[in-house]
Amino acid sequence: MSVTEPQTTSSEAARRHLLSPAEDMAKLGSAARPLLRHAEGIHLFDADGRALIDGPGGMWCSQIGYGRQEMADAIASQVMALPYNSPWHSINGPAAELARRIATLTPGDLDHIFFTTGGSTAVDSALRFVQYFNNVLERPAKKKILVRYRSYHGSTELAASCSPRPQASPFDTADPKIVVLSSPDARDRPAGMSEEEHGLALAAEFERVIAREGAETLGAFIAEPVQASGGVIVPPANYFALMRAICAQHDILFIADEVVTGFGRLGHWFASEAVMGIVPDLIVFAKGVTSGYVPMGGFAISDRILARVSGEHAKGRYFSNGYTYSGHPVAAAAALANIAIFEREEILAHVRAVAPHFQAGLRALRRYRLVTDVRGAGLVGCVECAGDDDAMKQAIGARVDRHCQELGLVVRPIVNNCVLSPPLIIKRAEIDQMMDILAKAIELTEADLMAEDLW
Ligand code: PMP
Numbered sequence: 001m002s003v004t005e006p007q008t009t010s011s012e013a014a015r016r017h018l019l020s021p022a023e024d025m026a027k028l029g030s031a032a033r034p035l036l037r038h039a040e041g042i043h044l045f046d047a048d049g050r051a052l053i054d055g056p057g058g059m060w061c062s063q064i065g066y067g068r069q070e071m072a073d074a075i076a077s078q079v080m081a082l083p084y085n086s087p088w089h090s091i092n093g094p095a096a097e098l099a100r101r102i103a104t105l106t107p108g109d110l111d112h113i114f115f116t117t118g119g120s121t122a123v124d125s126a127l128r129f130v131q132y133f134n135n136v137l138e139r140p141a142k143k144k145i146l147v148r149y150r151s152y153h154g155s156t157e158l159a160a161s162c163s164p165r166p167q168a169s170p171f172d173t174a175d176p177k178i179v180v181l182s183s184p185d186a187r188d189r190p191a192g193m194s195e196e197e198h199g200l201a202l203a204a205e206f207e208r209v210i211a212r213e214g215a216e217t218l219g220a221f222i223a224e225p226v227q228a229s230g231g232v233i234v235p236p237a238n239y240f241a242l243m244r245a246i247c248a249q250h251d252i253l254f255i256a257d258e259v260v261t262g263f264g265r266l267g268h269w270f271a272s273e274a275v276m277g278i279v280p281d282l283i284v285f286a287k288g289v290t291s292g293y294v295p296m297g298g299f300a301i302s303d304r305i306l307a308r309v310s311g312e313h314a315k316g317r318y319f320s321n322g323y324t325y326s327g328h329p330v331a332a333a334a335a336l337a338n339i340a341i342f343e344r345e346e347i348l349a350h351v352r353a354v355a356p357h358f359q360a361g362l363r364a365l366r367r368y369r370l371v372t373d374v375r376g377a378g379l380v381g382c383v384e385c386a387g388d389d390d391a392m393k394q395a396i397g398a399r400v401d402r403h404c405q406e407l408g409l410v411v412r413p414i415v416n417n418c419v420l421s422p423p424l425i426i427k428r429a430e431i432d433q434m435m436d437i438l439a440k441a442i443e444l445t446e447a448d449l450m451a452e453d454l455w
Contacts, residue, residue: 011035011047021155034405039066042423042430044410053434055404055411055420060228060260060380061287064341065423071293074337078330087326095327098335102285102300105339107273110283110300115327119259119286120154122297123222125321126255126282127158129301130220132319133253136309143177144213146206146221146252150183150230153222153257162222165230167415179213181206183227184235187373199236206246215250225271228260231417232375232382240276247281253305256280259297263288264342264424266378267352275377281305291338296331351379351424354431361435362420368442370396370449380421383438385445387416392454399448403441409434411441 015029024031035047042065043051054062064071078094085092099113114129116122127145134142145162153159161175182188182205189198210218221243227233247254256278261271262285268274270283282305286297307313325331342348355378362374362381373384385400387393397413404411404418411418420434449455 041065042426053409055409057421057423058292060421061292063264063288063291063424065425071337074333078333082329092329094329094332098332105269106300108279109303111303112301115298117325118295118297120156120159122284122286122299123153123159124156126284126299128321133309134219141217143219144179144217146179148181148183150227152229184239185233195236199238203242218252220253220255221247222255224257225261225276234377240278244278254280255282257284259286265380290334294331294334347424358431370442370446382417382419385416399445400441403444407437409437
């Protein structure tokens with residue numbers, strides 16, 4: 001490209017040069033994505049200055065909402081004080097303080113923290129720790145990773161391979177290191193089976209898989225408390241305690257992927273202990289740690305697990321997983337400011353107070369014929385719409401989203417699942433407004449489908 005080429009508008013520049021993380025290659029450069037100019041509170045503003053409620057909260061990350069001066073100040077002053085340091089050769093104050101703070105927020109003895117640049121790299125790093133752990137313990141075969149169908153753990157090579165979904169992948173995600181268990185999805189529960197029996201059946205499947213593969217080949221089990229991108233799937237209440245006990249029995253590390261549920265989404269700093277009722281060996285976090293203001297992720301790990309491979313046990317081997325930006329001072333300063341806002345505004349208590357209202361509002365949408373299921377927990381939920389085949393499901397999801405956007409709400413569908421995980425600061429009246437818009441959009445979509453003789 002010539003440097004003398006004329007200036008273009010942002011939309012035109014994006015159309016010509018910017019690849020999105022979900023690029024439709026059939027329409028390269030022609031899929032219209034709205035240009036956002038700014039955001040405030042729970043609202044996004046488009047190029048015409050029109051306000052839209054941010055239903056998905058960015059990508060499940062905008063916990064404290066937008067436009068926080070305190071975040072800007074914390075970021076700016078850290079940029080001026082120390083914008084970068086090499087984490088190989090030095091430490092910075094904000095990263096050390098953030099590790100200390102997070103250690104106070106995690107359950108049990110998960111008191112050591114490793115920082116990365118986002119969720120995928122945090123998952124990848126946790127899984128690399130599993131390899132390190134078993135190599136140091138001289139159990140080189142104990143490396144396979146147990147994952148669940150419909151999980152999403154990220155887009156690095158290994159995290160993507162740990163994310164088996166119904167949609168065909170255009171990548172080489174088949175990996176002999178990965179063993180897939182069923183999703184704890186109520187829609188797959190046989191008729192007549194109770195939720196408790198479903199939990200027991202899933203645990204029995206886990207035990208069968210261990211017997212088949214051999215515990216000596218299984219290094220870790222990784223699970224989201226709520227399978228978010230897979231369609232907001234909430235497991236049976238007894239499920240995690242059963243899975244945790246089986247992991248402990250076979251020395252399989254239990255990794256809770258709290259990239260979505262961490263930092264308040266279910267009304268607690270982490271869902272592991274408070275909601276799932278367990279203490280994992282590792283917790284992966286990202287997104288809400290900075291409320292998306294700057295990228296950051298990481299994992300917390302149990303001291304008991306670390307003790308098995310540290311000191312003389314390490315046999316001189318480093319856990320070298322060397323990110324240039326591990327514990328980046330600006331990201332850490334943003335995370336500390338974010339946590340301070342959570343505490344001052346009692347955001348966790350607020351989530352616990354408004355979540356039942358949010359969930360009741362979603363469940364009321366079951367009155368529509370188009371709505372086939374409603375799921376959720378805390379301030380995350382989804383409305384699943386009808387559709388006989390994938391193309392129809394996609395079209396219906398997109399139609400509801402379009403009507404919502406015209407009425408002032410983004411719901412960003414995952415196929416036919418309209419997802420809501422709004423900023424955690426959302427007020428009751430704003431929840432009502434969101435539900436009214438979604439209801440109207442569903443009515444309009446039903447009317448469209450009938451007018452077009454598609455339904
Ligand atoms: N784990 C889960 C549960 C996620 O939902 C995501 C992202 N949506 C990731 C990991 C990957 O995080 P990132 O996009 O920050 O790499």
